[in-house]
Ligand SMILES: Nc1ncnc2c1ncn2[C@@H]1O[C@H](COP(=O)(O)OP(=O)(O)O)[C@@H](O)[C@H]1O
């Protein structure tokens with residue numbers, strides 16, 4: 001069964017929408033990012049349909065530098081929307097209720113960081129959260145709830161799972177788009193080869209996905225730290241190994257069993273890099289074939305040119321491709337070749353393609369690629385991993401008509 005979408009919401013309602021505007025914060029300054037431009041698709045539809053719109057969102061977690069108010073978020077969202085968004089420095093007290101009551105058709109307020117209330121963060125079942133003061137106070141003020149925070153849908157937090165039990169609920173544009181694309185990898189059957197780009201630095205996440213999808217994927221294109229861990233497992237001396245706290249060493253220990261299992265049971269699905277790139281004595285990009293790697297002196301920061309071409313070829317001949325993690329340190333121009341070459345090849349073919357991971361998705365923007373060239377570019381991190389590994393997301397499940405809650 002499924003959820004209702006904005007297409008089924010009558011016009012001119014009082015609507016409470018939960019977005020995920022959680023953003024990088026640098027010395028108190030909130031950085032603009034794709035979460036704003038994507039959620040604008042939902043907010044714009046709500047404004048154009050004459051709704052009175054209150055938005056709920058979170059930022060950071062208590063105790064962290066990123067835990068700030070949503071004042072700057074309101075301005076950034078307004079810039080993308082080209083429409084005023086009023087910041088309300090209160091989530092569900094009298095100030096918030098007054099602001100909600102005074103909303104006119106097409107007006108938008110952004111309520112204060114919902115994680116500044118005690119109700120939000122405890123991980124609880126929807127039934128319990130529906131009873132919270134947050135939900136019980138806000139729900140009667142609205143006709144409908146729009147769940148749009150897909151990237152926080154793996155959290156059983158009050159504003160994610162509580163409202164749908166207390167209100168008429170709909171999935172927003174981001175929620176529906178993300179859910180359909182990201183879940184299809186685990187649930188759909190594709191005619192032809194299925195390929196996963198497995199790279200980046202968060203090896204455990206990537207290797208969990210590889211393990212979950214090992215019978216589904218025909219080619220795992222290995223790069224980044226993940227690639228080095230697999231190379232090490234088959235006997236190459238790659239990966240920094242300087243002291244006990246070394247990143248590669250701890251990642252190796254954490255993932256050794258799953259890596260060994262994949263190597264033993266799915267050897268023909270693993271596509272290893274055949275060459276790697278590093279910075280030489282003059283700080284220039286240099287390449288070495290994997291067969292020639294003799295020591296662990298270098299940080300290998302990209303796959304080499306031959307590997308990039310081979311991976312691009314496989315990607316171009318696949319019917320479905322999804323990406324988790326970059327093939328190199330693409331933020332540095334010297335080491336962007338693997339990531340950019342393979343993303344471009346994916347963008348140029350007609351296959352079903354999904355790119356996920358906050359950092360990897362940034363490469364698309366950074367190197368001027370067109371997001372529309374891909375079937376879907378996710379704005380989710382943890383929720384994307386959960387979808388790929390076939391785990392259900394509580395924030396999506398509660399929106400469904402046949403939800404058990
Ligand atoms: N060989 C490498 N050495 C260091 N960093 C790397 C390497 N390969 C990829 N990266 C980094 O990995 C990051 C992207 O992957 P990851 O950490 O898995 O994030 P995400 O899942 O958010 O995209 C990029 O910022 C990139 O610079």
Ligand SMILES: O=C(OP(=O)(O)O)[C@H](O)COP(=O)(O)O
Pocket residue numbers: 020022060061151152155358379380381382383
């Ligand atoms: O940014 C988020 O998740 P992500 O870092 O996995 O993409 C969500 O807003 C969830 O935030 P949380 O991980 O503090 O619960």
